[in-house]
Amino acid sequence: MDFQITDEQRMIYEYGKSLVKKFDRKYWVEKARQHAFPAEMYQQAADDGFVGLMVAEEYGGAGLGMLEMALLQEGLSNEGIPLLSLIVGATMSMG
Template sequence: MFEAIPEEKMIREFVRQVAKQYGRDYWLAKAREGAFPEELWKELGAGGYLGMMIPEEHGGGGLGLQQMAVLIEEMGQHGIPLLLMVVGNVMDAGLIAKYGSAEMKERYLPPLARGDTRFCFALTEPTAGSNSFRIETSAKLDGDEYVLNGQKMFITGVDASDHLLVVARTTSFEEARDKREGLSLFVVDRSAPGITLQPLEMGVLHPETQFAVYFDDVRVPRADLIGEEGKGARYL
């Protein structure tokens, strides 16, 4: 039998205390309103739990996936799961921490750790679900900016996010010699001109809405490319 380490016991106790104020009834009320659970999110941020996997030098806790899994499990146990925490503060934050420039890390990671900013993850498309190499959303370099065009589907919590981490093709599938290459990762401001959101009815009660997201000549600064152009599949 494995014995829980002190950090894991502390995480479970924290969630138990938070759930006394923001428990299942609160979560269901937010879901019925179609409103993001802001108060719960702020409690997680104030406690330092949104930044558990973010390096300490960028305001996080410097812990690992095991501790984050305990947090996610305990929140599910109390009926208050948040998918945006998984895609934003685990997946997106991890990619920025590992592959982002020094300036990008400093700009995005501390507010992510505090809960002051939120990220969603945009990969799936109408014709590219399980086979992500076939995505068609394109990003073409134009001076010091990339121009994004395309559509994403089933993207969680876009309306509650400040940024999207978008997977796009900088080399088309047909033009790529190695079909695993040509994908690039971008941080995109949700308020950027050319982004249109369409909520999707999923038939599931949840406070985080799913969206179709349309990009029409959305301009993204070159500085918001994560890592090298065309290497996104390796990073994912």
């Protein structure tokens, strides 16, 4: 059994790492102080097509699976970014 990730999966992981460089701890601390939703980061992830990662293509998502979601979360976790509910929420609400 081959456990190597594909180029697409590596890109998803790297995207998570790059997103947290743009929206770093300073951004999250400021949002926490303001008691504000991280709209800019969420919008960036949506614009880049990562909010609907596990949503079926027929509903406008990427149609990918849990492994790809886990790779995105791993990339995001490099800075401890709590984006899980924002990205997974869209999928989980669909049943």
